[in-house]
Amino acid sequence: MARITRRGVLLGGAAMSALAACGQTGTQTAPEAAVGTAATPAAAPVAPTSSVPAGWIDGTEMAARIASGETTSLAEVNAAIARTNAVNDKLNAVVTEIFDRARAEAGHTPAGPFQGVPTFIKDLHNWNGAETWYGSRAFKGYNPGTDDPLPAKWRAEGVVVLGKSTSPEMGLMASSEALVTGETCNPWDTTRIVGGSSGGAAALVAARVVPFAHASDGGGSIRIPASTCGVFGLKPSRGQLPAHGPEAPPVDISVQHAVTISVRDSISLFRDTQVNDGTYAPLAADLKPVGRRLKIGFTTDAYAGTPVAPETKAALEDVAKLCTDLGHEVVAWKAPFSGEEFIDRFLLYWAAGAAEFAQQASDFSGKPVGPDIVEPWTLGLTNMFLSRQDEMDATVAWLKNFESVYDTGFSDIDVLLTPTTGSPAVKLGEQAPTVDYEILYDRIITFAAFTAPMNVSGAASMSVPLAWTDGGLPVGAMFSGKRGDDQLLFELALELEQARPWAGKIPPVSAF
Secondary structure (H helix, E strand, O other): OEOOOOOHHHOOOOOHHHOOOOOOEOOOOOOOOOOOOOOOOOOOOOOOEOOOOOOOOOHHHHHHHHHHOOOOHHHHHHHHHHHHHHHHHHHOOEEEEOHHHHHHHOOOOOOOOOOOOEEEEEOOOOOOOOOOOOOOHHHOOOOOOOOOHHHHHHHHHOOEEEEEEOOOHHHOOOOOOOOOOOOOEEOOEEEEEOOOOOHHHHHHHHOOOOOEEEEEEOOOOOHHHHHHHOOEEEEOOOOOOOOOOOOOOOOOOOEEEEEEOOHHHHHHHHHHHOOOOOOOOOOOOOOOOOOOOOEEEEOOOOOOOOOOOHHHHHHHHHHHHHHHHOOOEEEEOOOOOOHHHHHHHHHHHHHHHHHHHHHHHHHHHOOOOOOOOOOHHHHHHHHHHHHHHHHHHHHHHHHHOHHHHHHHOOOOOOEEEEEOOOOOOOEOOOOOOOOOHHHHHHHHHHHOOOOHHHHHHOOOEEEEEEEEOOOOOEEEEEEEOOOOOHHHHHHHHHHHHHHOOOOOOEOOOOOO
């Protein structure tokens, strides 16, 4: 069984035969693991708490207290397990639990900067000691027996992993409603989606179960759930953090990092796992809020002309005013590329990954590609690729050239401000993988309308929780730069966090 990675299924190429899986073989086992079921929806959202709850601390503070002896890793792990048990029946954000293993490891993990801090790894990525299902019925029970590159770095940082967080099948959609696990519910309103594909991670962090959680982003999968769940999520520039083995796909769109509450946790996790191969300067040792005033391009128009919800537009106008009040210059911005062509090219490349995943699911399960092993959305994408695979060479070439086109949009601005999504979190079921393919296609490109250009260009981008609707739903503000602008975005995030703190924004479903 070739090791599955999100990058491995997004290789692209001229035809199906050109799509290659990553090469390392894992150990296959099939024990029964606990699976969440769809949570009971709440009738309506409740007004969020506005002060930081007593007892909540971020990962940086937790690690410091463990190191000083004020608390212990075992005490923090047991507390996080209790918090998981308190809210997961309502959220269904955990795929597999490894609580006994976590307790045994507490106090014995490597002496890294987050030694003893509990967290979760996203189900699309391997952690030795936990099953990886890839959000798919075909891989239920798969035990890889190894760590993926970034989780290996997290292990060296000393974290204690409690289990795997939910994701849609192979991360192929913007809602975490996989058939194998059931729908993951939003802690701000459990009738709504958490986003995807790092949906379970964002839900667990928003509910204050753990201070941060592992996440990845191939088309918005850190930023979208960060927006819908009201947490902080930065997508690193291509190559800043380890993400795959020696073979990179033709268009390298997927990265890994984390979702957090505090910006400083995100900074520390980034700094301590940075590749530092000479491509980028190391992140500064002591980042401060941005000192110079920035020129910020601003638009609420979706690149492909899809509708944007009025409450999202209003929230982003408010964020733009905040930036102006802080002394930044905010100017109107227009995309330097055709949004319609971008979406078509990007989703064809995305469909190539779905087709390869479907074949790997068939190889692993011994069953032909069909609806009993992969979801209808995955099948629809597979069929899209098979009907258009003669366009793949031209598509890959177009996407490879996109970074230079994207960068022209920054010729006279420092940073771009847009919504993260086309609307706040939509109702569960609207983006379920069983929805008719054509209807679902339109719904996904309308909701995930802003994030993918930064994946293709390799740019740094972040969703910052700066706004909530009158109904209590988070609306993320997405700030993006060019490739390599990660430090600038972190500095801006520190300023925004000071100006409009969000750690006290606690959802109705919370462990505190």
